[in-house]
């Protein structure tokens with residue numbers, strides 16, 4: 001395990017290489033690939049252009065809100081969560097795990113994870129492939145391309161979490177700001193977050209209208 005502190009370039013950004021072993025990666029991927037994916041037309045979140053899985057809570061991209069509590073994070077992520085807490089990378093135990101799959105040609109648009117919904121630390125574990133994550137300051141436009149190696153975890157806190165957008169390109173070959181060039185492969189990332197605020201729908205929700213207050217009842 002090797003820590004790279006990017007604080008001088010992007011305040012609050014930390015990367016830990018070899019956060020998991022290849023054996024752990026294999027076991028996690030085997031389990032994930034047996035589980036149900038959504039996105040690419042599959043509910044919930046059928047509109048997503050990449051496949052995802054969610055654990056802990058269900059977030060709707062369409063309604064930009066949490067719809068449902070799903071239960072504890074899965075067993076396959078237990079050791080990673082334990083390591084996250086041992087290294088004090090998050091103030092509280094994560095209660096949301098988002099698995100994103102990026103096949104060749106897939107990326108993610110520049111965004112900041114919802115500041116009122118998710119807590120102050122956003123962590124992402126890179127499995128099967130490295131990628132370059134672009135950080136762009138929302139006011140100054142300052143940009144840094146950070147290499148996220150396979151098996152590493154990136155920790156976004158402070159400015160890197162709140163003042164920068166992050167994105168991943170669709171390119172097959174990418175170059176980081178330090179000049180390192182990588183060839184992308186299928187990448188599966190595990191994003192650990194804490195949901196800090198959400199309203200559970202009423203237990204007996206019989207409303208069948210589409211409205212912002214109880215859309216949980218009608219989301220496909």
Ligand SMILES: O=C(O)CCC(=O)C(=O)O
Nearest residue numbers: 098100108113124189191
């Ligand atoms: O794939 C990643 O490492 C990042 C995913 C991400 O930024 C997100 O889902 O909000």
Ligand SMILES: [Fe+2]
Nearest residue numbers: 111112113166
């Ligand atoms: Fe994100």
